[in-house]
Amino acid sequence: MSHGDNGEVTSSNVFADEPDLASLAALLADGTRAAFCLALLDGRSWTAAELARLAGVVPSTATSHLNRLVAGGLLAEERRGRHRYVRLADPNIAEMIEALAARAPRRPVPIRSLTAARRHRAVGFARVCYDHLGGSLAVAMTDAMGERGLIAWEHGPVLTPSGTAWMRDIGITGDTAGTAPRPHVRTCLDWTEQRLHLAGAVAAALFRHAREQAWFVAGEGSRVVRLTERGRHALRQYLSLPDEALDTS
């Protein structure tokens, strides 16, 4: 390797690294893979068979899609026994998918059954948005936090000092300082509401706490969470949320 190919290197041994936008977009440009990624936005790990059934393809098709998504760095996998568990590789990827989904055109999907209608209402009310809360309840909480001065909107969202104290009062063991170079307070364009709700490390810590305290429990459908009576009480106490914000209706 030391004698070179022609005895002399050409001038093209310098490279400019351009982003290969097309190959990344191609990973999401297929309906089946997009459905996988959208489902995985619930933050859970799914098995290959679960995803296949969701998207309506046979297992072998799912395998090839998962191979591509893992190779492309969008998904992380974990093999256990005869199962292959996959999840979104990191919050950064989830954020990127959200950024696309929020700007994507809407595709009307007919609702066939009564349980589907109920689930649709529940999804609009409170759902997992990877690691934080989404839906009309999340928008109401974000508004309330703004009104009470817990977050400020001077130039982008900020957690105010009283907001920091509020989190401590609730009992959130503030490791929201985090490790990764990740914004503490972000906003996320809510799909159903088309308004901003809170995201980022602070929102993730808040949501984690809320689930640990059983303010929310898993509902029907992978992304749905149900607000418990205990959660209603907490949101009334800590955010003075009105009753109409606390119900599906």
Added chain:
Amino acid sequence: MSHGDNGEVTSSNVFADEPDLASLAALLADGTRAAFCLALLDGRSWTAAELARLAGVVPSTATSHLNRLVAGGLLAEERRGRHRYVRLADPNIAEMIEALAARAPRRPVPIRSLTAARRHRAVGFARVCYDHLGGSLAVAMTDAMGERGLIAWEHGPVLTPSGTAWMRDIGITGDTAGTAPRPHVRTCLDWTEQRLHLAGAVAAALFRHAREQAWFVAGEGSRVVRLTERGRHALRQYLSLPDEALDTS
């Protein structure tokens, strides 16, 4: 339309609007269209022929790609005489493309000529990032603004009161309050530096001012801007930037 199809509406006349992620991603999943969008990140309007030449396709091919991008809402077009000018539809779209590009894999592109090498250095130093500045200079400016307390990083980037005063001193006629629901201060992951630089309405206003004051002039290549002597002076004066940050090297 009032008598219904079967005398009774079915339960599927209710629709849940799911985001059609795949169709949006498909627009960017082609190398030619991706090259178009990346080029348009310079914020200018391009003609169809310019884009075709850049991507190495014949005009008829460019037409069909542009049709799809315009129909998909990514590009806005303006017909004038026998020319078709296209640009990114709005800053929101630019932000989305940046979000993807920052996470896309890098594709090594050989640098063949000396002028290409010079342009490559210039791109890494100072370039247009749709409506604000990118490159190592932008990163240095962002760092300097942090050190001088003009922006704070308590929880996400914020323009501090002294930052607001600093902008006024420079002479920026602060309509950064803007009209669209757009974050005033954002960060943007720099392609070449892999570090954050300032974006959002504040950065756009700053960059617009800088070009009006001839701190920057257009360089060779569509996205390159060249720092003028006047600009060097201004950045020394307003941000105390050291000389090594002000040169291409």
Added chain:
DNA sequence: GTGACACTTCGACGCTCGCCGAAGTGTCGG
């Protein structure tokens, strides 16, 4: 062991899509 199960590999089919070239439309300059 033996069967059930989750997943993988491979080959074949069919469709989509990007590409070009040739011909056509509209615009501008002289």
Added chain:
DNA sequence: CCGACACTTCGGCGAGCGTCGAAGTGTCAC
């Protein structure tokens, strides 16, 4: 008017890709 030019439309070609089914590998439960 007439040619040059920018762009568009259309037809046809070829490659890539998503799909499935059939057969194979590894794991778990009994």
